[in-house]
Amino acid sequence: MVLADLGRKITTALQSLSKATIINEEVLNGMLKDICTALIEADVNIRLVKKLRENVRAVIDFDEMAGGLNKRRMIQSAVFKELMKLVDPGVKPYQPVKGKPNVIMFVGLQGSGKTTTCTKLAYHYQKKNWKSCLVCADTFRAGAYDQVKQNCTKARIPFYGSYTEVDPVVIAQDGVEMFKKEGFEIIIVDTSGRHKQEDSLFEEMLAVSNAVKPDNIIFVMDATIGQACEGQAKAFKDKVDVGSVIITKLDGHAKGGGALSAVAATNSPIIFIGTGEHIDDLEPFKTKPFVSKLLGMGDIEGLIDKVNELKLEDNEVLLEKIKHGQFTLRDMYEQFQNIMKMGPFSQIMVRSILL
CATH class of the missing domain: 3.40.50.300 (P-loop containing nucleotide triphosphate hydrolases)
Incomplete structure (x- = not known):
């Protein structure tokens, strides 16, 4: 799994919010310290780590928060958004045009x-x-x-x-x-x-x-x-x-x-x-x-893309066979071949379940 060690450390840091009885400055600072340490150990630029920490702190203001707000959810959401900013410059990539060089x-x-x-x-x-x-x-x-x-x-x-x-x-x-x-x-x-x-x-x-x-x-x-x-x-x-x-x-x-x-x-x-x-x-x-x-949340979108690449819905002959109870060993073999095209089983599992 890509950067699995970093993912585990960040997930562990976020889980500290769930274990805490009261979400306060001390809990937030402890969580941010663990996340920043994990990012620095993974060689993320220290300037960007400092910026991530400052941005999360700027969003979370306990004094201004209404009593009914879910503080855990707000902190997790803020961390998620800042991690996205870390790897996304906000520029759209070039899209090749079909039919031209x-x-x-x-x-x-x-x-x-x-x-x-x-x-x-x-x-x-x-x-x-x-x-x-x-x-x-x-x-x-x-x-x-x-x-x-x-x-x-x-x-x-x-x-x-x-x-x-x-x-x-x-x-x-x-x-x-x-x-x-x-x-x-x-x-x-x-x-x-x-x-x-x-x-x-x-x-x-x-x-x-x-x-x-x-x-x-x-x-x-x-x-x-x-x-x-x-x-x-x-x-x-x-x-x-x-x-x-x-x-x-x-x-x-x-x-x-x-x-x-x-x-x-x-x-x-x-x-x-x-x-x-x-x-x-x-x-x-x-x-x-x-x-x-x-963050160990899986990648269902990626799994769906992999399945769509197989174009299983185009196989009308197979669907007709299944409807009439005529599914043979050869048909089963072909479906196993389709599954193999999705890549190693370990990658499929990483997409569909937690780290």
């Missing part, structure tokens, strides 16, 4: 899982019947094109790259133009991983951006580097117009809060989170369900 450029640090995430995103759209493809403009890392070739071949995603051309701008431009002519709707451009101290690579990134004129630039953020995410995110944002964020390696890392709080530096919305190494381990990010899941 949508150029999406990926940028990020070396080793952040950028190339793998490119394939995951192309596969995500392919499953939704978008005509998607991938352009490998990473000429800096040895074996980058081979990795793209292997990933795309396995997922049956069209790709473009070159073993001989060394200029990423030329490769990106040629690849995008070719796929536009062929009528592709999602054209993903993978670029070299780079660090904010590598000025020449940052200039190269800007040159690629100017050449392909992407509709959306996605910054891939590695959750394992903690608070270092913020400086890197700001450097990328200052150089190119980062429009969205994908956080990777968030599935098992206790200090992923650094990546979540770094979103504030880009002022760009998180659109997906990486939840594993497999090609379909890419989860659309929705703020409210994410915070609900973090």
